[in-house]
Amino acid sequence: xxxxxxxxxxxxxxxxxxxxxxxxxxxxxxxxxxxRERFDEIVADAHAGQKSWEKAESSMLHRxxxxxxxxxxxxxxxxxxxxxxxxxxxxxxxxxxxxxxxxPFWGLYGACSTMSESLCLAAMLVASGHFDSAACAxxxxxxxxxxxxxxxxxxxxxxxxxxQWTVTGAGCVVLTADGPGPYITRVTPGRIVDAxxxxxxxxxxAMAPAAHDTLSAHFNSTGRGPDYYDVILTGxxxxxxxxILRDLFADxxxxxxxxxxxxxxxxxxxxSQDTHCGGSGCGCSASVLSGHFLRGMRDGxxxxxxxxxTGALMSPTTSLQGESIPSICHAVAIESExx
Amino acid sequence: xxxxxxxxxxxxxxxxxxxxxxxxxxxxxxxxxxxRERFDEIVADAHAGQKSWEKAESSMLHRxxxxxxxxxxxxxxxxxxxxxxxxxxxxxxxxxxxxxxxxPFWGLYGACSTMSESLCLAAMLVASGHFDSAACAxxxxxxxxxxxxxxxxxxxxxxxxxxQWTVTGAGCVVLTADGPGPYITRVTPGRIVDAxxxxxxxxxxAMAPAAHDTLSAHFNSTGRGPDYYDVILTGxxxxxxxxILRDLFADxxxxxxxxxxxxxxxxxxxxSQDTHCGGSGCGCSASVLSGHFLRGMRDGxxxxxxxxxTGALMSPTTSLQGESIPSICHAVAIESExx
Numbered sequence: 117x118x119x120x121x122x123x124x125x126x127x128x129x130x131x132x133x134x135x136x137x138x139x140x141x142x143x144x145x146x147x148x149x150x151x152r153e154r155f156d157e158i159v160a161d162a163h164a165g166q167k168s169w170e171k172a173e174s175s176m177l178h179r180x181x182x183x184x185x186x187x188x189x190x191x192x193x194x195x196x197x198x199x200x201x202x203x204x205x206x207x208x209x210x211x212x213x214x215x216x217x218x219x220p221f222w223g224l225y226g227a228c229s230t231m232s233e234s235l236c237l238a239a240m241l242v243a244s245g246h247f248d249s250a251a252c253a254x255x256x257x258x259x260x261x262x263x264x265x266x267x268x269x270x271x272x273x274x275x276x277x278x279x280q281w282t283v284t285g286a287g288c289v290v291l292t293a294d295g296p297g298p299y300i301t302r303v304t305p306g307r308i309v310d311a312x313x314x315x316x317x318x319x320x321x322a323m324a325p326a327a328h329d330t331l332s333a334h335f336n337s338t339g340r341g342p343d344y345y346d347v348i349l350t351g352x353x354x355x356x357x358x359x360i361l362r363d364l365f366a367d368x369x370x371x372x373x374x375x376x377x378x379x380x381x382x383x384x385x386x387x388s389q390d391t392h393c394g395g396s397g398c399g400c401s402a403s404v405l406s407g408h409f410l411r412g413m414r415d416g417x418x419x420x421x422x423x424x425x426t427g428a429l430m431s432p433t434t435s436l437q438g439e440s441i442p443s444i445c446h447a448v449a450i451e452s453e454x455x
Numbered sequence: 456x457x458x459x460x461x462x463x464x465x466x467x468x469x470x471x472x473x474x475x476x477x478x479x480x481x482x483x484x485x486x487x488x489x490x491r492e493r494f495d496e497i498v499a500d501a502h503a504g505q506k507s508w509e510k511a512e513s514s515m516l517h518r519x520x521x522x523x524x525x526x527x528x529x530x531x532x533x534x535x536x537x538x539x540x541x542x543x544x545x546x547x548x549x550x551x552x553x554x555x556x557x558x559p560f561w562g563l564y565g566a567c568s569t570m571s572e573s574l575c576l577a578a579m580l581v582a583s584g585h586f587d588s589a590a591c592a593x594x595x596x597x598x599x600x601x602x603x604x605x606x607x608x609x610x611x612x613x614x615x616x617x618x619q620w621t622v623t624g625a626g627c628v629v630l631t632a633d634g635p636g637p638y639i640t641r642v643t644p645g646r647i648v649d650a651x652x653x654x655x656x657x658x659x660x661a662m663a664p665a666a667h668d669t670l671s672a673h674f675n676s677t678g679r680g681p682d683y684y685d686v687i688l689t690g691x692x693x694x695x696x697x698x699i700l701r702d703l704f705a706d707x708x709x710x711x712x713x714x715x716x717x718x719x720x721x722x723x724x725x726x727s728q729d730t731h732c733g734g735s736g737c738g739c740s741a742s743v744l745s746g747h748f749l750r751g752m753r754d755g756x757x758x759x760x761x762x763x764x765t766g767a768l769m770s771p772t773t774s775l776q777g778e779s780i781p782s783i784c785h786a787v788a789i790e791s792e793x794x
Contacts, residue, residue, distance in 0.1 A: 125559070127585050168776050197644060204770060205544045207564040211647060211768035215781040220464070220644030222576065223768070223783075225546040225564040237561065237576065244583030246466050246642075264772075303585075305536060305559030308550060429550035429562070431543060433603075437507050442554040444562075 125333035127303045132454045133242040134295025136249065137188030140407035141176045142399070143258065143284025149384045155285075155407040156183055162259050162284065170204060170212075173257035176286040176399075177202070177213035180406070181253050184288035188249070194219045195290055196247035199234035201225050202255045202398050203282070205264060209255050219251075228323075228352050229306065229427030230254045231402040232446040235289060239300035239448060242291050249293070255286035256397025265316075265432060278318040280354045280380055281391035287402025289410065298413045298421075302449035304334040308429065310442040316435055320357020320380075320393055323426040326443035327353060328364040331424055334447050335370070342372050346418040349409060350445070351401035351425030352380035354393035379404035379425075401425040410450075419452040464672035466642045471793045472581040473634025475588065476527030479746035480515045481738070482597065482623025488723045494624075494746040495522055501598050501623065509543060509551075512596035515625040515738075516541070516552035519745070520592050523627035527588070533558045534629055535586035538573035540564050541594045541737050542621070544603060548594050558590075567662075567691050568645065568766030569593045570741040571785040574628060578639035578787060581630050588632070594625035595736025604655075604771060617657040619693045619719055620730035626741025628749065637752045637760075641788035643673040647768065649781040655774055659696020659719075659732055662765040665782035666692060667703040670763055673786050674709070681711050685757040688748065689784070690740035690764030691719035693732035718743035718764075740764040749789075758791040 140155045147158030157179065159165075164172035177200070185193055198217060200210035201224035214221055226233035234252035241247050259269060261282040267273045291300065309329050313322040327350050335341060342348055342365075353361055358378040365372050379401045380394035405423055412418050424447035430439065479494045486497030496518065498504075503511035516539070524532055537556060539549035540563035553560055565572035573591035580586050598608060600621040606612045630639065648668050652661040666689050674680060681687055681704075692700055697717040704711050718740045719733035734743075744762055751757050763786035769778065 170772055170776065201564065205772065206542075206566065206768065206770035208768070208770040208773050211781050212773060212778065215647040215649045215768075218646055221647050221783060222572065222644070223564040225540065225562040227545065233561065237580075240583065240585045241576075241579060244579065244585065246579045246583065305561070307557055308554040308560050310554045429545065429547070429554075431545035431547040433509055433544065434547050434551060437509065439551065442550050444560060 124337040125304055126337040129239055129243040129301055131243045132299035132301045133239050133291040133293060135289060135298050135410060136292040136295050137184040137290040138288065138406040138410045139180045139183035140287045140403040141180045141285065142403050146283055146285050146383055149389060151383055151408050154411060155403060169257050169259035170209065173209040173255050173260050174213035177209055177253055177255040180286040180288040181251055184290045185251060188290040188292065190249055195251035196249040197222060198251050199224055199238050200253045201230040203261050226444060227427030227429055228396055228398050229425045229444050229446055230398045231287065231405060232423055232425035232448055235300060235448045236303045236305055236446045238291050239303055242293050249290060251288055251290045253288040254398035254402040256282050256399035258282045258284045261397060275392055276317040277392055278356055280319060280352065280393045280396035282397040283383060283395040283400035283403065285399035285403035287399065287406035289406055298450050298452045299454050300448050301451045301455055302338060304330055304447040306330045306444040306446040308442045308444050310440055312440045314440045319396060319428050320354040321360055322428050322441035323443040324353055324357045324360035324364060326445040327361050327424055327426050330445040330447050345420045345422045346375060347409065347421045348372060348376045349421060349423050350378045352396040353378050353426055354380040354396065355386060356393050413452060421450045423448050423450055463676040464643055465676040468578060468582040468640055470582045471638035471640045472578050472630040472632060474628060474637050474749060475631040475634050476523040476629040477627065477745040477749045478519045478522030479626045479742040480519045480624065481742050485622055485624050485722055488728060490722055490747050493750060494742060508596050508598035509548065512548040512594050512599050513552035516548055516592055516594040519625040519627040520590055523629045524590060527629040527631065529588055534590035535588040536561060537590050538563055538577050539592045540569040542600050565783060566766030566768055567735055567737050568764045568783050568785055569737045570626065570744060571762055571764035571787055574639060574787045575642045575644055575785045577630050578642055581632050588629060590627055590629045592627040593737035593741040595621050595738035597621045597623045600736060614731055615656040616731055617695055619658060619691065619732045619735035621736040622722060622734040622739035622742065624738035624742035626745035628745055637789050637791045638793050639787050640790045640794055641677060643669055643786040645669045645783040645785040647781045647783050649779055651779045653779050658735060658767050659693040660699055661767050661780035662782040663692055663696045663699035663703060665784040666700050666763055666765050669784040669786050684759045684761045685714060686748065686760045687711060687715045688760060688762050689717045691735040692717050692765060693719040693735065694725060695732050752791060760789045762787050762789055
């Protein structure tokens, strides 16, 4: 079962779908970071007017969808289908956020890679004409993630220097069959990669090999080098994972260059905001992509972005059972022109 | 955001993918039920030779994939992509089962609807030529589900009469672009439906409205009535949910007829096996479809099956917070001829 698939890992989309609308909603801390001017909405506190952190997360996801759909000129205001996921057990944040939205729903789980997983699948479903449009939405919430994956916040646990900080945020991107772009022109799906890392406080190290696998596959199968893109954007490897990814490519003789960035590093001021290695969570790459980068493409700042969110697929149970952390990275090329 | 989408809910696949291979692996109890002769493999006990129930579930999922791929004549033995999911938190059963399989991986979460969700997405991805083949695989395990969703097994909790029994089992179906069939000819994606049911011991009642929504949409958008199909198969509504679904259709003046069945009712002898309302879990519909029905189609018993697995999208946390249970049902038409 382990033989490598010989053919190309990248799927070209001649009828590349257009990014019709996007939106981001983030938490207070994210709204105090370097990208604060780039998000659509910043909620006042961790509850966002709801009775629980979990419900707050759902309300932010719902709001991001609402904003993105309103900007996309969809017939009837509804997308042809929804692709969504999050970090809560049973992906509850998305299910509860979207239960009043009368559109076909595809529930995804790719941990922090879910935003690019959803964009890959949505791009193919729209490019093939099966849906005229699709909305991709993901979220995470620091408090709902902490109490589920780690410790009650009231303990005030000390974090290790390699740890990341789960972003409170949601992002949504709507794709349509036609439109002025930018377009999802290429899809490079990820395979599961397990490099044997077991340290739950060092997700960057666990996920970097998956990013290396997918980005290498993308470069090899398209003949494009890193310099083809104005921005190469990983999801949330964080500061250490980003360095490991650069090192892995350096070992291959490839320089990722100055255009390589990581959403987890960009979203916080790592020095003043006490987030150690940076942000993580499905909402990290979703809000940074929607808030900062798609906005920038719209404003002509960038023309070609390779977006590669990464996810760690372990659970608290598998870690207690001594398992290592399998990871994945899906990539999409977002370009201002079809090609 | 709640306006209904006017156009058809069903997607026709003129280049309908072929079911190239399928396999099922189930637990001891399932291997003592009415379908015992229909499964490929029956494991000896809940551990299936592994150190934990969670690992046992992964090993069964992996084995089902291995068997289904071996029968599908795939180039290099690997599918073009994998679509998989399960009930474990963070969908860990599938991630760990498939981490050594070097094929693109799409992680799904649709609770017990995951088998039909994966078939819907895989059918569209293969029909559109984005992948030459795809493997759909899901699993569940009574013991891993009980300790995650309910109580430690050691408590010996008494179950209510409306409760269902999580199936220990896995199923896998491989689709290819060409082949002798049967074919996935139609896809009717589900929307999230929340009828307000809060009783975690009555999933059939929570999910039946979602099955009603999707099956009604299928009949209305295709012009096909229930009698078009030799078998209409819901995932795991169980005995009570099955009755509720019949009643909901009766209210519409539609008789689902004798061809309507439910995987959760079929897999156990409800009287002698102490499973109350029947089986549930991602592995229920996956193993019954793969073990009993696709085998039957191959042997000429049935020519047209409408497969509609149902899922309940709550989590233990949302239930503790007083929420109702959102549900979903995706449907695929499996037919011996393209049409």
